[in-house]
Amino acid sequence: MKKMIYLDNAATTKTAPEVVEAMLPYFTEFYGNASSVYGFAGNSKEAMAKGRESIAKALGANANEIYFTAGGSEADNWALKATAEAYKAKGNHIITTKIEHHAILHTAEWLEKNGFEVTYLNVDENGVVKLDELKAAIRPETILISVMFANNEIGTIEPIKEIGEIAKEHGILFHTDAVQAFGQVPINVDELHIDMLSSSGHKLNGPKGIGFLYIRKGVKIRSFVHGGAQERKRRAGTENIPGIVGYGAAVERAMRTMKERTDKEIELRDYLIDRVLKEVPYTRLNGHRTNRLPNNANFSFQFIEGESLLIMLDMEGICGSSGSACTSGSLDPSHVLLAIGLPHEIAHGSLRLTLSDETTKEDIDFVVETIKDIVSRLRDMSPLYEDFIKKHK
Amino acid sequence: MYSDKVMDHFKNPRNVGEIENASGVGTVGNAKCGDIMRIFLDIDENQVIRDCKFKTFGCGAAVATSSMATELVIGKTIYEALEVTNKAVMDALDGLPPVKVHCSLLAEEAIHAALWDYAEKNGIKIEGLEKPKNDIHEGEEEESEEY
Numbered sequence: 124m125k126k127m128i129y130l131d132n133a134a135t136t137k138t139a140p141e142v143v144e145a146m147l148p149y150f151t152e153f154y155g156n157a158s159s160v161y162g163f164a165g166n167s168k169e170a171m172a173k174g175r176e177s178i179a180k181a182l183g184a185n186a187n188e189i190y191f192t193a194g195g196s197e198a199d200n201w202a203l204k205a206t207a208e209a210y211k212a213k214g215n216h217i218i219t220t221k222i223e224h225h226a227i228l229h230t231a232e233w234l235e236k237n238g239f240e241v242t243y244l245n246v247d248e249n250g251v252v253k254l255d256e257l258k259a260a261i262r263p264e265t266i267l268i269s270v271m272f273a274n275n276e277i278g279t280i281e282p283i284k285e286i287g288e289i290a291k292e293h294g295i296l297f298h299t300d301a302v303q304a305f306g307q308v309p310i311n312v313d314e315l316h317i318d319m320l321s322s323s324g325h326k327l328n329g330p331k332g333i334g335f336l337y338i339r340k341g342v343k344i345r346s347f348v349h350g351g352a353q354e355r356k357r358r359a360g361t362e363n364i365p366g367i368v369g370y371g372a373a374v375e376r377a378m379r380t381m382k383e384r385t386d387k388e389i390e391l392r393d394y395l396i397d398r399v400l401k402e403v404p405y406t407r408l409n410g411h412r413t414n415r416l417p418n419n420a421n422f423s424f425q426f427i428e429g430e431s432l433l434i435m436l437d438m439e440g441i442c443g444s445s446g447s448a449c450t451s452g453s454l455d456p457s458h459v460l461l462a463i464g465l466p467h468e469i470a471h472g473s474l475r476l477t478l479s480d481e482t483t484k485e486d487i488d489f490v491v492e493t494i495k496d497i498v499s500r501l502r503d504m505s506p507l508y509e510d511f512i513k514k515h516k
Numbered sequence: 517m518y519s520d521k522v523m524d525h526f527k528n529p530r531n532v533g534e535i536e537n538a539s540g541v542g543t544v545g546n547a548k549c550g551d552i553m554r555i556f557l558d559i560d561e562n563q564v565i566r567d568c569k570f571k572t573f574g575c576g577a578a579v580a581t582s583s584m585a586t587e588l589v590i591g592k593t594i595y596e597a598l599e600v601t602n603k604a605v606m607d608a609l610d611g612l613p614p615v616k617v618h619c620s621l622l623a624e625e626a627i628h629a630a631l632w633d634y635a636e637k638n639g640i641k642i643e644g645l646e647k648p649k650n651d652i653h654e655g656e657e658e659e660s661e662e663y
Contacts, residue, residue, distance in 0.1 A: 427573065428550055428573055428575055428578075431575055431576055431579060434526065438527065466547075467547060467548040467549075468548065468550075468573075471550040504532050504571055504572060504579065505571060505573040506543060506552050506573055507547060507552060508573075509534070
């Protein structure tokens with residue numbers, strides 16, 4: 124079997140061995156239910172407290188402001204639906220953006236069907252939210268602004284601090300989906316005026332099936348999952364102790380390695396971007412050139428379609444992803460690529476590559492050479508390319 | 517998600533390219549939806565398809581159906597070629613995932629479009645051939661989902 128080069132770390136990451144190591148005792152040894160009274164359950168309780176503490180510390184938050192969920196999507200759903208419910212007496216208007224993850228967009232659409240009004244902000248050609256538009260969208264009945272920290276497709280990092288300030292100024296709650304950003308860029312919830320923040324364990328070398336919603340003390344949203352008294356009565360269900368332990372270990376690891384890891388990723392990312400843009404004609408970079416996630420590169424190759432590209436890359440052992448319609452299961456390409464103004468046919472030819480700390484320069488060299496070969500083969504097959512060449516002869 | 521045959525035709529597509537001074541050329545699909553197929557036909561004086569080539573912008577299934585369609589029509593008369601339906605193309609590929617069925621329709625349309633072009637160039641009428649739609653997605657609505 125060919126060597127696999129995994130460049131889809133925005134989809135999910137490898138669980139770090141030290142994370143697995145930390146989790147293992149909580150399956151077979153310390154398996155007690157943290158809600159039980161006997162001493163044995165104390166191990167679970169302690170481990171959970173430690174995990175919560177590590178996460179809170181990384182965000183500059185208090186441990187009792189971290190509420191574990193089953194993942195990022197649940198956290199996003201909770202933030203929007205429960206805020207809407209809790210603050211509906213104040214107003215029925217929510218502001219978000221056109222480039223959010225579907226966990227936000229589809230929840231917002233659901234709220235629209237249930238009496239709420241939602242403004243979807245435009246972004247500029249780099250995917251950056253327009254602050255003027257945000258200010259203009261604010262109404263007396265606006266109860267929540269939800270803007271992602273960094274975009275999962277094109278990697279652009281949003282002006283979170285400025286948005287937090289605007290929200291604070293107007294007394295509006297501010298939620299950010301930091302699923303891609305947490306562990307990749309420093310985040311302090313006080314400095315950035317964040318009231319709620321969603322995160323997911325498996326995006327930062329932690330386990331799948333665990334996430335959290337940070338809820339600032341004083342924000343009055345209630346339970347989304349009803350049942351037992353877990354998570355300060357705000358999220359019922361027996362705690363996923365191995366998941367929480369693993370999440371805590373992953374966050375500690377991410378914070379400890381952040382500088383060195385992301386410096387290396389940025390260097391390789393830029394090397395990848397520079398080589399592809401220079402060596403593959405009719406190609407563009409999607410997302411902000413510098414103000415983007417350390418490990419994200421997103422290209423559009425004109426005249427070709429993304430799924431074909433992905434299958435051919437897979438044949439060479441390279442795992443990537445695309446925003447083409449064929450990979451989204453609909454006729455439309457990625458909503459993010461359309462929001463930054465790409466025409467459909469260029470959005471169809473996109474490729475997202477997201478690096479990890481295990482990615483090497485040799486990997487990138489192989490990937491660039493492979494892309495050059497595949498893009499040229501697909502263009503030879505493309506009627507769009509044929510027409511373009513004939514027109515420009 | 518694809519059958520071995522689809523993967524084979526995607527990896528090693530048959531009859532990719534152009535035919536100079538083709539007897540008929542048909543292009544269908546649109547870039548907006550992410551697939552465009554162009555079929556070139558070389559038809560002899562007995563109305564037999566001597567050669568067929570294609571160019572396709574699209575996903576793996578679009579490439580594979582184009583490739584298979586060219587194989588199915590080469591050596592056939594124009595009337596036999598009319599009977600190469602999307603179902604025939606799909607069957608020859610051992611099936612397609614449901615979301616990719618439209619790719620096989622595209623292949624059928626592309627052959628019809630090339631035959632239409634041939635008929636127009638030669639001032640003949642091919643019985644049973646209707647003017648092809650430019651866009652196979654015309655009138656197609658995206659399924660609305662309930663959340």
